[in-house]
Amino acid sequence: MAGLTMRGLHKRYGETHVLKGIDLEVDNGEYLVLVGPSGCGKSTLLRCLAGLEEISEGDLLIGERRVNDVLPGKRNVAMVFQSYALYPHLTVRQNMGFALKIAKRPTAEIDAAVDKVAEQLELVPLLDRLPGQLSGGQRQRVAMGRAIVRQPDVFLFDEPLSNLDASLRSHMRVELKRLHRRLETTIVHVTHDQVEALTLATRIMVLNLGVVQQVGPPRELFNRPANTFVAQFIGSPSMNILPAQGDEKGIVVDGVDGAIEHHARGPIELGVRPTDFEVTDDGVWSANVDVIERLGAEALLHLELGPHKISVMVNEPTPIEMGQTIRLQPRVLHAFNRDTGVRIPEPAGATS
């Protein structure tokens, strides 16, 4: 078991600059989730960690060892691929024992290791089958098992749940969490699914265009997003961002009546999560209900607030109807610099 250290990692393909200086220490036993939109470089970063891509610049350490020039097979990392990449001509047992066989371990030891993991993952009845004879969920578990058998220093997961259907995915999320608690091994997990990130990670790293936007525990990213990108990427439905002006009387959203008390001054971007509104008659804003999406326990209101469109989550049952005008009070405000998108810090001692 070991941690990871990235120092000024760059990756270039010719003219294309994919990773622009990644610095991060991952402690031993952490569950780090890399998240970002497609093309942000998260998969490239994972492949650099695995050794499948060469690092153009910077240092990568696993434990104390610099591994930039170490072959993938010698880094003692195990990867679970998005496509699972099980060897189609080998049985489940042979797939799981493949790495140990290449390492020329004795057969008895390989069998024992495979049996132990197969039991933990309930794969015993499948051991003699070929991958083609398994369902998607079973293949996923075999891919996990193949990684676990090796007892690596670091697990690398490349969107391991993205090929599963919704119910199986949430089941496997719980399994992954359990697995991490039991193995206590460092895990780096790439996903574009922010729910996966929020539920699994001890720390999340948000990447956009090859640049780290924010690294921190899920709660911190959710409660104090470092910029408008993270604010809108983490949390579902996405945070409302509105152009506004701040002065002594408070914040006024452009084109909307009503000032809200806040410390920010000058032109800003005001962020409010759809879940952070209260529908109340003495609310500061007045908005028209455009569309209601009823989701069962909750309803998502799409509102017209002056010239802006915002979304607001309310609990069901709600008496609100389409076409109605309602009054709203935002409860939690996030203020960002309008030019840079960076969060405007709260005054010392204040809580947001």
Place this chain on the structure above:
Amino acid sequence: MRQPSQSRLILTHVGLVVFTALTLYPVLWVFRLALESDAGLGGGLLPIPRDVTLDNFRNVLGTTDSHGWLFGKQLFNSIFVSVLTALMGLVLSATAAYSLSRWDFPGRNRAIGAFLVTQMFPGVVMLIPIYILLDKVGLLDSLLGLALVYSTTSVPFSVWMLKGYFDTIPRALEEAAALDGCTRFQTFFTVILPLAKPALAVVALFSFMTAWNEFILAATLMGDARSYTLPVVLNGYVDEYGADWGAFAAGAIIVSLPVMALFFALQRYFVEGLTAGSVKG
């Protein structure tokens, strides 16, 4: 699907019977000639032997010369050359196709194109250069020389065939193998080649058959009757001094048996290999 009507079914089968008869007619003639004691091309259009004897087979199989059993030596020549061709073709084309499929190196696309261009020239065009080359390196009248010539002519097709197949094997498998500690060669031998078995079988069979059936090169490059391959031997039965159609036909049947056996044995792979790559995933 809709059930075809009775009349349509009958019509289809009549058509099939006609085509089967058309296809089998010449083959049946070969059997007739092989089984007749006084084989000739006269005596009716129907391929029914006037008498049945195995003398023609006995004569062909029992050919001898001063060194001993000539037909046995010639049969060995054919098998040796064909197996060697298939093996050399496999080794050369599998490695070449893999590198063309997986690595981008200067001249890669030109190489792929060049392999295709070579297929535009019939082998006969290269007969004289090949003769001169083999003469220079002392491989005229040698089975190794013949096998070399055959494998070089079959390699371009094999490379194309195998490259197409390798292209369909996901790269993630190689990456998984790399993470599992495989070297490039281990990945090639333990992951790629086992997965490419159907295509390898097709390529091996194709090379084998090319060598087994080839006549012109063998007739030109092999001077001594003891180094003849079977097609050249067959040709000897029908020459300017007379035509022993019975021996020719019996020989033709004997020559086609091993290929048929191989084809049946590898049939499963063959069909799989030919359709491979048509559907990705």
